[in-house]
Amino acid sequence: MQLRRCNRAHGPQRQMPSPQSFSFGGELLPTDGSAILVPEFLSASDADQYFQALSAITPWEETALMMFGKRVSEPRLSAWHADPELPYTYSGSERTPQPWNEPLRALREACQTRLDHSFNGVLVNLYRNGHDSMGWHSDDEAVNGPAPVIASISLGTERRFDLRHKQSGDTISVMLPHGSLLVMSGQSQSHWKHRIPKSTRIAEPRINLTFRHLFSS
Numbered sequence: 001m002q003l004r005r006c007n008r009a010h011g012p013q014r015q016m017p018s019p020q021s022f023s024f025g026g027e028l029l030p031t032d033g034s035a036i037l038v039p040e041f042l043s044a045s046d047a048d049q050y051f052q053a054l055s056a057i058t059p060w061e062e063t064a065l066m067m068f069g070k071r072v073s074e075p076r077l078s079a080w081h082a083d084p085e086l087p088y089t090y091s092g093s094e095r096t097p098q099p100w101n102e103p104l105r106a107l108r109e110a111c112q113t114r115l116d117h118s119f120n121g122v123l124v125n126l127y128r129n130g131h132d133s134m135g136w137h138s139d140d141e142a143v144n145g146p147a148p149v150i151a152s153i154s155l156g157t158e159r160r161f162d163l164r165h166k167q168s169g170d171t172i173s174v175m176l177p178h179g180s181l182l183v184m185s186g187q188s189q190s191h192w193k194h195r196i197p198k199s200t201r202i203a204e205p206r207i208n209l210t211f212r213h214l215f216s217s
């Protein structure tokens, strides 16, 4: 996944408090960065409402990757919402940011308040059922900065989330419940990959939102 650099001054990165200072959530990573899961970040009824609203209003797109010279649709739908000057380049094609809408503004505010960290873009993913997935990757492009803080909200059907250490191959798996928040920070993107594997018995959809703070040079 590649995010385009823009011509703006590099601002200072606000640091999230160290994970140990949180009194909520559980640390998933034994070493080399942090991934904290807050299972009940949203109440069930708020999570239901956000799921319904975002299902209805998100301008879902099917994006494609070039693999061995062939265009292959990604196994999910997605939308990029961000501040206007933050286009997103994905596999060679630029995505113009969609404007912030009310539910996304409210969820961004909730994440910013909880984490004391600012976000200027969100990638919204729709996994229509268990056949949809996201392969192993790190959100480690330069535009994310050296120690990105990624706030990831899950809505809808629970899916498994895997983290794999790049050197040791150690793997950690966790279920991401409806209304949960997963916060990856520190060196986690440099040392770990993550994915949402297929789970073909699942028939119900899941929406995921990854709030990010993009830097430009």
Ligand SMILES: O=C(O)CCC(=O)C(=O)O
Binding pocket: 123, 125, 134, 139, 152, 161, 176, 194, 195, 196, 208, 210
């Ligand atoms: O769906 C998820 O929980 C993960 C999404 C993700 O890794 C991403 O958007 O980069």
Ligand SMILES: [Mn+2]
Binding pocket: 137, 138, 139, 194
């Ligand atoms: Mn990711």
